[in-house]
Amino acid sequence: MLKITRRSTLILSFVVLLVAMPAAHGAECLRVDFADSVRADGADLVLNGLGIRKATILAIKVYVAGLYLPQRSPDPGQILGSSQPWQLTLRFLRDVGASDIREAFDEGFRNALADKGAALRPQIDALKTQIMDIKKGQYITLANDPAKGVTVDVNGTAASPIAGADFATALLSIWLGPEPPNADLKTGLLGGRCE
Numbered sequence: 001m002l003k004i005t006r007r008s009t010l011i012l013s014f015v016v017l018l019v020a021m022p023a024a025h026g027a028e029c030l031r032v033d034f035a036d037s038v039r040a041d042g043a044d045l046v047l048n049g050l051g052i053r054k055a056t057i058l059a060i061k062v063y064v065a066g067l068y069l070p071q072r073s074p075d076p077g078q079i080l081g082s083s084q085p086w087q088l089t090l091r092f093l094r095d096v097g098a099s100d101i102r103e104a105f106d107e108g109f110r111n112a113l114a115d116k117g118a119a120l121r122p123q124i125d126a127l128k129t130q131i132m133d134i135k136k137g138q139y140i141t142l143a144n145d146p147a148k149g150v151t152v153d154v155n156g157t158a159a160s161p162i163a164g165a166d167f168a169t170a171l172l173s174i175w176l177g178p179e180p181p182n183a184d185l186k187t188g189l190l191g192g193r194c195e
Contacts, residue, residue: 026047027047027050027066027194029050029051029052029064029188029194030052030061030064030093030194032064032091032093034047034050034064034066034089034091035047037068038068038087040068040085040087040143040145041085041143041145041148041151042145043070043085043145044070045068045069045070045085045086045087046068046069046070046071046072047066047067047068048067048068048069048072048073048079048189048190048191049066049067049188049189049190049191049192049194050064050065050066050067050188050189050194051064051065051067051175051184051185051186051187051188051189051192051194052064052065052182052184052185052188052194052195053065053090053181053182053185054181054182054184054185055181059182060094061093061094062092062093062094062096063090063091063092063093063096064090064091064093064194065088065089065090065091065175065185065188065189066088066089066091066189067086067087067088067175067189067190068086068087068088068089069084069086070084070085072191073190073191074190074191074192075190076176076177076186076190079172079176080169080172080173080176080177083146083165084144084146085143085144085145085146086143086144086172087141087142087143087144088141088142088143088172088175088189089139089140089141089142090139090140090141090142091137091138091139092134092135092136092137092138092139092140093136094136095133095134095135095136096133096134097133098131098132098133098134101131101134101140102128102131104181105124105127105128105131105174106124106128108174108175108181109124109170109171109174111174111177111178111179111180112170112173112174112177112179113170113173117170119166120164120166120167120170123162123163123164123167124167126162127150127152127162127171130152130154130159131152131154132154134154134155138154138155139153139154139155140152140153140154141153142171144168144171144172145161146165146168148161148163149161149162149163149164149167149168150162150167150168150171175189176189176190
């Protein structure tokens with residue numbers, strides 16, 4: 001016969017409590033999960049929002065992006081105007097060649113900087129050399145540490161940070177500036193709906 005002790009009752013109660021607790025889950029968009037928070041270069045960052053990058057007139061879904069900041073903000077001017085750590089993760093929904101990604105970065109910098117991009121050309125070129133072909137399910141993470149610069153992580157492979165506060169701001173302006181790749185992407189990253 002099974003003897004139920006006070007200790008076994010407490011253990012059983014604890015197990016039931018653990019099972020009943022909701023799982024620590026972040027946010028999801030198009031069945032792509034993002035954590036509620038990350039630790040990047042010693043900084044604790046929270047998920048600000050998720051957005052979908054759509055390409056061409058057919059609105060082909062290319063990746064889901066997640067923006068992490070020290071504290072949530074819906075204000076792109078405040079985010080771009082402060083020297084703070086941030087992380088932007090692009091989780092790809094399809095295969096994309098390195099040349100297409102590099103071309104998208106060039107277009108994004110042209111839109112963000114207009115004719116002021118010449119001064120940042122060395123940093124832009126350094127970023128582009130780190131880009132490789134991406135397969136569905138893979139990622140690119142761009143993480144800014146104001147003291148060191150922007151680290152580019154492509155599926156767990158990262159090179160030395162690319163220095164320069166102006167470069168970090170210009171890079172994030174691709175998504176949060178006046179001419180993002182698509183308006184829904186910017187809205188989502190600023191805490192709106194991911195659609």
